[in-house]
Amino acid sequence: MKIICIGRNYPAHIKELEHELPAEPVFFLKPETALLRSNRPFYIPDFTQELHYELEIVIKICKVGKCIGEKFAHTYWDEIGLGIDFTARDLQRKQSEKGLPWEIAKAFDNSAPVSRFIPKSQFTDPGNIDFHLDLNGKTVQKGNTNEMIFSIDRLISYVSRFFTLKHGDMIFTGTPSGVGPVKIGDFLEAYLGDKKMLWCRIK
Numbered sequence: 001m002k003i004i005c006i007g008r009n010y011p012a013h014i015k016e017l018e019h020e021l022p023a024e025p026v027f028f029l030k031p032e033t034a035l036l037r038s039n040r041p042f043y044i045p046d047f048t049q050e051l052h053y054e055l056e057i058v059i060k061i062c063k064v065g066k067c068i069g070e071k072f073a074h075t076y077w078d079e080i081g082l083g084i085d086f087t088a089r090d091l092q093r094k095q096s097e098k099g100l101p102w103e104i105a106k107a108f109d110n111s112a113p114v115s116r117f118i119p120k121s122q123f124t125d126p127g128n129i130d131f132h133l134d135l136n137g138k139t140v141q142k143g144n145t146n147e148m149i150f151s152i153d154r155l156i157s158y159v160s161r162f163f164t165l166k167h168g169d170m171i172f173t174g175t176p177s178g179v180g181p182v183k184i185g186d187f188l189e190a191y192l193g194d195k196k197m198l199w200c201r202i203k
Contacts, residue, residue: 004170005028009026010149013177013178028101030111037114042086042201044203053135055084057145058080058081060077061170062079064165066164073152076160081117083198087105089181127152133178141175142176152173155171185202185203
């Protein structure tokens with residue numbers, strides 16, 4: 001099982017981090033050991049002093065595919081959930097300044113809390129889904145899938161050029177603006193539409 005994470009897919013988030021708009025999808029991987037399930041608490045690792053949350057729509061692949069045409073991509077995923085891409089921003093900044101990979105800042109253990117999944121058939125239009133994240137009861141991130149630079153089907157088609165997608169693979173589809181730090185004692189709650197899907201206590 002692979003966790004494929006898309007970077008720079010929401011214009012407002014790109015602006016807040018002062019990055020350039022990508023011409024093609026940007027992605028990186030997290031290992032299975034990054035998964036944090038069942039709303040378990042997240043323990044801040046000792047190697048970062050600046051841990052940030054990034055809420056994302058997550059889709060689950062339902063069958064094997066390689067070099068998938070965009071017009072067929074909708075048949076390769078069938079469930080939607082939410083995930084948090086925890087990021088050691090201080091480490092990411094150092095890596096980026098040196099032109100080095102991001103894995104130590106993005107792919108560490110438990111860095112990918114994931115919610116339960118809902119059949120996409122429950123949504124009238126997967127290209128128009130609201131989601132948001134609350135930090136200690138205050139909304140800090142709000143997004144809609146219609147704001148994505150690259151649609152879900154476009155992402156599946158693009159990524160499958162490089163990796164064979166398999167049943168159970170997850171794609172984190174990018175984060176909207178409003179990312180920020182967490183500290184011990186904080187409580188995160190993530191909503192897909194009006195459904196509370198994910199929560200996480202920071203320890």
